[in-house]
Amino acid sequence: MGNNRKPDQDKIDRLYKKLYDEAEQGGYHLNPDTEFTKDLVEGLLINEERYGYPSCPCRLASGIKQEDIDIICPCDYRDPDVVEYDACYCGLYVSESIVDGEKQLTKIPERRPPVDQRQKPASVGSTSVSKLPLPVWRCRVCGYLCARDNPPEVCPICKAKKDRFEKFIENA
Numbered sequence: 497m498g499n500n501r502k503p504d505q506d507k508i509d510r511l512y513k514k515l516y517d518e519a520e521q522g523g524y525h526l527n528p529d530t531e532f533t534k535d536l537v538e539g540l541l542i543n544e545e546r547y548g549y550p551s552c553p554c555r556l557a558s559g560i561k562q563e564d565i566d567i568i569c570p571c572d573y574r575d576p577d578v579v580e581y582d583a584c585y586c587g588l589y590v591s592e593s594i595v596d597g598e599k600q601l602t603k604i605p606e607r608r609p610p611v612d613q614r615q616k617p618a619s620v621g622s623t624s625v626s627k628l629p630l631p632v633w634r635c636r637v638c639g640y641l642c643a644r645d646n647p648p649e650v651c652p653i654c655k656a657k658k659d660r661f662e663k664f665i666e667n668a
């Protein structure tokens with residue numbers, strides 16, 4: 497793992513642009529307060545350097561990837577928080593109403609459950625669907641489902657990486 501060096505501004509700007517473009521293509525929005533948003537992007541880069549994965553910049557990570565899997569950005573809680581509160585917990589992603597200035601950001605309560613109540617892997621297989629020719633994979637972040645041998649490298653909807661997919665239905 498690396499140190500806590502501040503990422504250079506170019507790197508922050510590049511990741512900001514990538515996240516912005518992906519968000520807009522996927523029907524999401526970054527917070528229009530660019531300075532605030534770039535601070536969060538910097539936090540993501542620091543966490544990536546520190547832990548090897550971009551865990552949420554406003555939550556404390558354990559440093560163990562499997563324990564932090566639900567808070568790798570975009571976290572499992574982004575979509576329900578944007579729907580309910582118009583922003584994710586950190587305020588990196590916001591609703592269109594915030595972008596349009598129709599609503600103001602408020603403090604978002606922590607949706608992540610205590611460690612003993614966190615999401616377990618989905619139960620796999622059932623008698624009614626056990627004859628599927630391919631397994632079905634589910635993106636834990638946005639719920640996207642696809643039937644294929646292996647999960648996609650990147651979710652086409654929310655851009656979460658391959659390791660955020662879980663096998664939702666086993667094949668025959």
Ligand code: SF4
Binds near residue numbers: 554567571587
């Ligand atoms: S999407 Fe989740 S992980 Fe990413 S910044 Fe927002 S709250 Fe943090």
